[in-house]
Amino acid sequence: MNQKKEMLGLIEQLVNIDSGSYYKKGVDKVAEILINQFREMGFQITIKKNKLYGNNVVIQYDENKKTDILIVAHMDTVFPEGTVRERPFTIKGSRAYGPGVIDMKSSLVTLLYAIKALYQQPNNAYKNITIILNSDEEIGSPTSKKLIEKISRTKKYALIMEPARQDGSIVSARRGGGKYILSVKGKAAHSGVSPEDGKSAIEELAHKIIKLQQLNNAQKGISINVGMIEGGEAVNVVPSEAKGMIDVRITSREQARYVRKQIEKICATPDIKGTNITLKGGINRLPLELNQANKKLLLVVQDVADSIGIELKAVHTGGGSDASFPANLGVATIDGLGPIGGGLHNEDEYLEIHSLTERCFLLAETISRLS
Known part of the structure; x- marks a missing residue:
């Protein structure tokens, strides 16, 4: 006692x-x-x-x-x-x-x-x-x-x-798991005067989010969650910057290699021409x-x-x-x-x-x- x-x-x-x-x-x-x-x-x-x-x-x-x-x-x-x-x-x-x-x-x-x-x-x-x-x-x-x-x-x-x-x-x-930060740079433009001159970083990020979420496989224990996003300066401006925070969970070493490769592949090429993508982070716990x-x-x-x-x-x-x-x-x-x-x-x-x-x-x- x-x-x-x-x-x-x-x-x-x-x-x-x-x-x-x-x-x-x-x-x-x-x-x-x-x-x-x-x-x-x-x-x-x-x-x-x-x-x-x-x-x-x-x-x-x-x-x-x-x-x-x-x-x-x-x-x-x-x-x-x-x-x-x-x-x-x-x-x-x-x-x-x-x-x-x-x-x-x-x-x-x-x-x-x-x-x-x-x-x-x-x-x-x-x-x-x-x-x-x-x-x-x-x-x-x-x-x-x-x-x-x-x-x-x-x-x-x-x-x-x-x-x-x-x-x-x-x-x-x-x-196991890890975290990634996906940053996108586009080109700002006025959404009313000259939207065609802009390259939306948020639109590019949206394409990537959809592809990343498709990596989820509950039966195999693979979880990809884009849990936080940010971007844009004003509602009437084509956003020049956007960022997504990605949480990754896996159940085997083999999955770690597979998921890492797939995330890098998805983020290697922009869907919106004229935007640039930077991917940082990784799986730090097997x-x-x-x-x-x-x-x-x-x-x-x-x-x-x-x-x-x-x-x-x-x-x-x-x-x-x-x-x-x-x-x-x-x-x-x-x-x-x-x-x-x-x-x-x-x-x-x-x-x-x-x-x-x-x-x-x-x-x-x-x-x-x-x-």
Whole structure:
């Protein structure tokens, strides 16, 4: 009971710090609190500094010693500065609420206390891990991707601390994805006086949107969504500029290659003569697929769960995460090892408080078993 109270106290402290991906000051404050906790147990800290985003943090008991297990957890949230002032951490009944409470402030605390449990036993398994606390997962891990991949290359296992699903399931497979920005330049003209002199960037973008949407295949798990568009200066002016933001989701490496090729092909040639097209971005996360290595790791985690009285299911989810980086380097990877909750990225985001100690124990025992 005291441990749960301590954990909730630290979760409250972290949730009440705005740490949106673009708010460096807040992300670094979260890092500082966690770094101090790990230092008390003798861990060595390496800070990978960033100018624009929060710093990434690597935590290891002995940086010169090889470890088998990589654990990844992110400190950023999707919520902008000022959100905490509007709706700070609260507890209602059996649930805790607040911005980032389940994605993933509670996972950060679960991870810390799992390591504390091993440290206090003492169980030397805590010396067999390397932890990455990254600052930019919610925006595609632009600064932390290479760091995760570099450290993954020497690991046997990767445990990703995204939250468990609402029914308690962990995540054994995820879709991959990426984002593109399609920019079109045309030629402005007055729509009443000389429309024939103009080249509509919006019209060109419309042609491309229709072709891109035709790439969708729900049965195969391919999703292309032009989710935002902008363009034009005035209603009586043929628009000289337009832009579309494209979200891509795929379920296999083969689909990644196919979709990339098709998008580039569609955007290579304008439909409206005299317009110019620029395509930026790409697929930055390949899928987490349930291959043989991941199946073996999943069975280990489920066996540990069974030994402590938890019935643990595994699911496939459409969202992406840092799990794709180690998994696609051949590292056995499992995701969703944080506590149980729901409402991710929404005002009603919540943590199931009862799951804190349960998932903390599950993580600690999994680390011990893998060591």
